[in-house]
Amino acid sequence: MMVRDSISERTSRRMIVVVLTLFLLQGLSNGTFAQETGKSPNTLEKAFPSASKCKRCHERVFEEWETSPLARSIHSPAFRASLDMFLASPVGKDKAQCFRCHAPHVREFPDQVQHFIDEAKSGDPLLDGVACAQCHLIKQVDRTKHPPEPTYDIESKTLYGPYRDFVPNLAHQSMELGLFQQSDLCLNCHQSVPSAANLGKTNDLLGGWDQNKAVKSGKECQTCHMPEQIGESANGEKKRKVANHTFPGRVGKLRQEAAKLDVQTRVEGEKTTVTVKVQSLVPHSLPATHPAWASLLLDLDIKGKNLKTVFTDKRVYGRVYQDSKGRKTSFDFEAVKVLEDTVLKAEEMRVETFTFSTPKDTKTFDVEVTLNYAPLTGPPAFIQRVEAESSRGSMDPVFQPIEIVKYVENIPVTK
Template sequence: MAGLVLTAWVVFHLADVVGFAQDGKSPVTMEKAFPNSSKCKRCHERVFEEWETSPLSKSIHSPAFRASLDAFLASAAGKDKALCFRCHAPHVREFSEQVQVFIDQAKSGDPQMDGVACAQCHLIKQVDRTKQPPEPKYDSPGSKILYGPYKDFAQNLAHQSMELGLFHKSDLCLNCHQSVPSAANLGKANDLLGNWDQSQAVKAGKECQSCHMPEQTGESANGEKKRTVANHTFPGRIGKLRQEAAKLDVKTSIDGDKSTVTVKVQSLVPHNLPTTHPAWASVILDVDIKGKNLKTVFSDKRVYGRTYQDAKGQNTPFDFEAVKVLEDTVLRPEELRIETFSFPTPKDTKTFDVDVTLSYAPVTGPPAFLQRIEAESSKGAQDPVFQPIEIVKRTENIPISK
């Protein structure tokens, strides 16, 4: 009952949250400064529907975020209450004194405010790359100028539009996707993307948007003529784009009673795979050998990710608690990794099957944390976060010579 009252209070009073424009003269409500995406839907239905299916739309909605937020606020790093929201709801930068509203909204489980939505991106006028991580600069709260990549924007009464080259560049994404919080200076080992700017893809002129906002033909606004527009589902770990993240080359050799499977894992992305924020984000290479009657006779795996240790010497999935990197097996941008698996040659069969699968791993962490996510989710243990997501799979049938 107390939770319902709190949620009702936040919803009722959200429109009354007031901030001040940068000139210190004009008080503006949060809703006026950063209109809810539902208002944008009236004219941009296609974009809204795409965004609604994306991970960005769930930036403060997901059970994993709520469970992580509680852990963060209870930690030493939690004194900076706005830290998580600077990426998960970037407009907290303009309303930092109202951070408790952001916390209450996220904890409600049904936030009435957006986290990362239309206004949080399209009001960015500049990104300061001299800061680490890079820092977005917004127009004064209440500005009606929305920025985007188009020259031929349509005139309208809802807002002014302005073309900005920033929206064609990776800089736009870096303020949230460049680095992660940590309890200690972990240097490059804690870098989120790796040396992405030295990758072949970037040298060939690709930006983040090239893959994560692919071009398509459609309407930007309802009833507008069709043209080249950006996709707003933000494919990546979710979406078909992940099938282009890596490729596998599998070779099997038999030497009497011993067999060997050699797997070449080629990352095809210009950033770390996975991007390890939080630390439970890992990719797993599974190898299964099936002998007679398709019975598994051997299995092994390789885990690509980072293992962090906290100040108490315990492993932690939270980078904000990390003081040490115990292990770092992340695939670097466009890296080729060669893995070898040896096992006894299956007996009593003329052939055996080799199954090799590269997947994003389910969420991992202390039992209490996983139980909290399960309790927060309407789907319980069936929440997708507990399931692996296949990237690529190879299956081969290997004959055994007699």
């Protein structure tokens, strides 16, 4: 009896301590931006609150963003391996370079670049990559610079966004900024890369964005990559127009809108000709060629008797770079020249012709055409490095193709 009492007494005392502690912690973390105590400097964590701080009130946005590639911009084995290659290369002296877009808060804290490198190399960084504050503290983007330069406002504790009629809240100031509905915000990271500055005018990932049809018809990156929906912009607020933060691209439904295939097969006795019209529906270059190995693959597969493949061929849409020693390279930071450029330009139609011997001993054959985002390619040492960095080795998702569109038709072999 006595023993039990004292245990329950201790338990309840401990409960009180726990509750009090929680209460205190809650109080301390009430401000989204950690409280300034006296003249303490604006630290990395204070200036750029982590996404988990925003989650408390912006659960919907947080959950969408969490599934997006942006949330993993310093996490992938391919990033780690290429960061290593860059830092070890003769051009790798500017250690912050990769982080300027992959974890852009480095811009405000250049003396902490080693911390960013260590975090990325740990494989499981606690540091955010491209998170909420990394976009919503951008006050201006200077498009006259190449790449365009953002200005961060880390003094005023104001979060910039699309609403003029925002509901005031206790965690942060809000302010409407037209920039959030304009491509400029995105172009600061998506237009060109400093590592390919050597390439001059050809260092243009999207292909003359300003001259393109989408822009003229009033479409911005957000129209397609942050589609409008109706929902809560903050927990418990009334529903209104919000923007999808999953950033559909290689992942997500938008992929179905990337391209159309039109396939014609002509059997002429011994010879068969397949003509594939690849119609890009994208208002910018596809693929964007950073990282430098990013490419699309068009695969043709002819299946004859018993569905055995009797002929295959492919086309690659991407870029081949040359380094200063005249060798081919997979890294834009080593590139001095574009050797080959087969990227699909905005809404381009590419016509490919394949000729092969008509399959024998069969009444019909299958024509299979697939357009994919290609798996990672590169020098063997680099591939091995990526495999070693990944917990899934050669099964890492970067080694898997991502299907964009597939076409299959059964063709009769007529006499």
